[in-house]
Amino acid sequence: MSLTLAREEVPVPVALRLFLPETWTGDPARCARARVPAAAMTARTKGEIALAEIDRVRAAGVRFEIALADAGYGASAEFRHGLDERRLAWAVGIPRNQKVYGTSVRLIPPTGRKRRPVPDEEPREAEAVLAERPWRRIAWRRGTKGALAARFAATRVRVGDGPTFANSRHLPGEEAWRSSGERKYYLSNLPPKTSLRALAAAIKARWVCEQAHQQLKQELGLSHFEGRSWTGLHRHALMTCIAFAYLQHLRLAAHRQARLGKNAAPRSRTAPFAELARRAPRHHRPTVRALRPTHAMSAL
Numbered sequence: 001m002s003l004t005l006a007r008e009e010v011p012v013p014v015a016l017r018l019f020l021p022e023t024w025t026g027d028p029a030r031c032a033r034a035r036v037p038a039a040a041m042t043a044r045t046k047g048e049i050a051l052a053e054i055d056r057v058r059a060a061g062v063r064f065e066i067a068l069a070d071a072g073y074g075a076s077a078e079f080r081h082g083l084d085e086r087r088l089a090w091a092v093g094i095p096r097n098q099k100v101y102g103t104s105v106r107l108i109p110p111t112g113r114k115r116r117p118v119p120d121e122e123p124r125e126a127e128a129v130l131a132e133r134p135w136r137r138i139a140w141r142r143g144t145k146g147a148l149a150a151r152f153a154a155t156r157v158r159v160g161d162g163p164t165f166a167n168s169r170h171l172p173g174e175e176a177w178r179s180s181g182e183r184k185y186y187l188s189n190l191p192p193k194t195s196l197r198a199l200a201a202a203i204k205a206r207w208v209c210e211q212a213h214q215q216l217k218q219e220l221g222l223s224h225f226e227g228r229s230w231t232g233l234h235r236h237a238l239m240t241c242i243a244f245a246y247l248q249h250l251r252l253a254a255h256r257q258a259r260l261g262k263n264a265a266p267r268s269r270t271a272p273f274a275e276l277a278r279r280a281p282r283h284h285r286p287t288v289r290a291l292r293p294t295h296a297m298s299a300l
Contacts, residue, residue, distance in 0.1 A: 016222075034230050035230050045079075068202070105158055137152075190202065
């Protein structure tokens with residue numbers, strides 16, 4: 001599970017935590033051989049780990065405008081409710097068959113042997129609901145090759161994530177946005193007056209976080225660890241995050257110098273890290289700087 005802060009095109013990983021399936025947490029001897037701490041032997045979902053890490057970084061003073069996550073997290077009602085309990089704005093991916101209701105759905109009081117109220121309409125899949133909506137081409141920002149655009153549709157819905165009432169069907173939960181682009185589906189608790197363009201920009205802001213995770217794995221060797229211990233893996237992950245932050249510092253310094261006209265600019269703010277590493281000085285004084293307020297936090 002990775003947690004990344006991002007502002008515009010500048011991502012910075014702030015947490016990497018290993019998810020252990022129940023086949024591991026239920027085998028103390030196996031965990032002991034890998035030197036897994038006792039506190040980590042309790043089975044936790046990825047969503048629970050992500051919420052714990054969000055609490056940790058917020059306690060450290062980190063602030064952000066919106067929490068973003070892919071469908072691996074967004075499909076969990078518990079994760080979304082956890083973000084609501086923390087009073088966070090969020091936009092998360094969901095599966096296309098996520099059940100939803102219209103905003104006008106009403107609960108009919110129970111009668112006879114019925115113990116729960118029932119909705120006055122049947123839940124529908126998000127894909128079917130959005131297929132009936134008008135789709136618009138939206139450009140959410142400009143990239144190196146021009147405007148980034150795609151077709152989007154959005155509507156307000158009530159999510160079918162409340163208690164079950166019959167045949168494993170769920171009662172409606174809180175009202176929320178459903179939005180789709182490139183056959184991907186999303187759910188957000190942004191205010192009802194949020195424009196489609198702002199909604200699309202929020203959803204697409206996670207791209208830079210995904211890029212950071214890809215660079216960690218491919219360019220900085222995060223996925224190359226071949227050890228067998230919990231401590232070794234997390235030390236390796238920490239070193240890749242430190243390397244990422246240092247190279248990000250070099251990238252931003254080069255960009256600032258280019259804007260001031262002192263030195264030649266790199267071709268792009270997203271120059272490969274390998275190229276930045278070759279430019280790095282052999283001896284560099286450590287620099288500690290406070291991070292500026294960030295716009296988004298993403299869990300992957």
